[in-house]
Amino acid sequence: MIRRSLLLGTGSALPARSVSNAELAQTVDTSDEWIVERTGIRNRHIAGDGETTATLAADAARRALEAAGLAAQDIDLIILATATPDQTFPAAATKVQAMLGIDDCVAFDVAAVCSGFLYAVTVADSMIRSGAANRALVIGSETFSRILDWEDRATCVLFGDGAGAVVLGAEESADGARGILAAKLHADGRHNQLLYVDGGPSTTQTVGKLRMRGQEVFRHAVVNLASVLGEVLALAGLEVADIDWLVPHQANARILDATARKLKLSPERVVVTVDRHANTSAASVPLALDLAMRDGRIRNGDIVVLEAMGGGFTWGACVLRV
Template sequence: MTIRAVVTGVGHYLPDRVVPNAEFEATLDTSDEWIRERTGIERRHFAAPGQTTSDMATRAARAALAMAGREPSKVDAIVLATSTPDLTFPSAATMVQRALGMTGGFAFDLQAVCAGFVYALTTANALIVAGQARRVLVIGAETFSKILDWTDRTTCVLFGDGAGAVLLEWQESDGTAARGVLATDLHSDGTFKDLLYVDGGISTGTQGVLRMEGKEVFRHAVGKLAQTAESALERAGLTGEDVDWIVPHQANLRIIKATAQKMGVPMDRVVVTVQDHGNTSAASIPLALSVGVERGQIKRGDLVVMEAIGGGLAWGSVVVRW
């Protein structure tokens, strides 16, 4: 028998405030048409004053637990992917642990920017397969609205806030059409640090704001996303023809379309939410997963490929049988 980490619950949370593209027209040299044409984004959600990453992560976690029919006391670990934690320390994951009323287990944050969720899912899968945990909450949550330069029309219109979560559980499998995580593939290359970063932190004594070389990030994204997805599928003994759904990082509709085309997967097998959420960084894939399930797109037994790229550069993919 083989041990698999199986998704048993998924959930998401979005802040109440919805910001349409037109709202930026009053302060920036931009328009709804300009943003839609270049990104596919129509609106995004921004956190309320005082609303934190851990607040949103907790709400998404509760939704995932409710779907799975599990109490927080049954969870062994929380892995929270975020680049916008509430504080420098302690981790936002421990704040979620407290909010859920978990008195046991362990919790930690993981930072790989927009690739954070695939890194976190890979880590959680390894914990389960190694026997370190039987149930792990994997969360992606961000409040990117707090690190944006509101005078830079090339970046501030791209991002939004939100959270998504999945519950991974230990299950035995006989290997026949096995559910759960089938393969993962992770990469990073620090030589590309200056393409996407925040210009503040401990070393500067400032919070800083997001900086991005958009054209260069786009150029790297398409090739690297297709490559990592194909590598993970190969490890699972599968090809693009076997894929039921691609759930990509929701950064830019043009990147999503170009990656799907490169993989030979039609767009009617791609879950797209970027128009409604913008780029929510580590939250974008679990948000899209939850919405895909909610829409009735992703069903039990479907083969799902998740892929993402973010600052670092860091990129990777996960193949899951739902």
């Protein structure tokens, strides 16, 4: 028997305000046609007053706990992946802990930008396998609208706000049974200037704005995502044909299409939400996973692969049997 991390429940949360391309075009020099042709994005949600990374994370966590049939006090680990925390410190995860009414548990943030949720899941899985935790809330939550340059039409149209969460629980099971089967992470800091924020406490003493060289990021994303998916499948002893569902980072519809073609994976097996949510960074994978779980596409026993690449560069993938 092997101690595994089992997916017990998923949840998500979106800001109340939904912004279409047409509405965005009223204030930004762009058009619906321009955005859809280049990205596949038609809509995004933008956080309003009182909506923060932590409040969205807490809402997503509550829904994941409800889906898992657990109370907040059953959780002994919270890992929140975000590049847009409420404060420089303390960790947004501790704010979520307080909002959920948990008196004491391990709680910390992970900063790996769009790959953050994959990093957080891998850390939680390691802690569960080692016995350091039994039930974990793993959350990806972002308010990227607060770090966008709204005069840069090449980047501001790409992003949205939101949160997604999963509950993982320890279970002793036979090899190959349900749970997280394998994970693989990478980072290459040589590419910092391709996707970054031009500020920070230690440099400019400001939050800064997001900057991106889109074409170069696109090229790296297709290669890296296809490569890491092959790596994680090999670790799990699986092949592309074994995948029931691929839940990728929702950055750009063209990246999703190109990655699927490179892997010879049917587009019908790729969960796509970028059209309605845009790029929500660390929140995009758990948001897409929750949607596909709740609409019945992903069922018990399915092999699901999660993958993402983000600034750093960081990238990774995780394969699980639901």
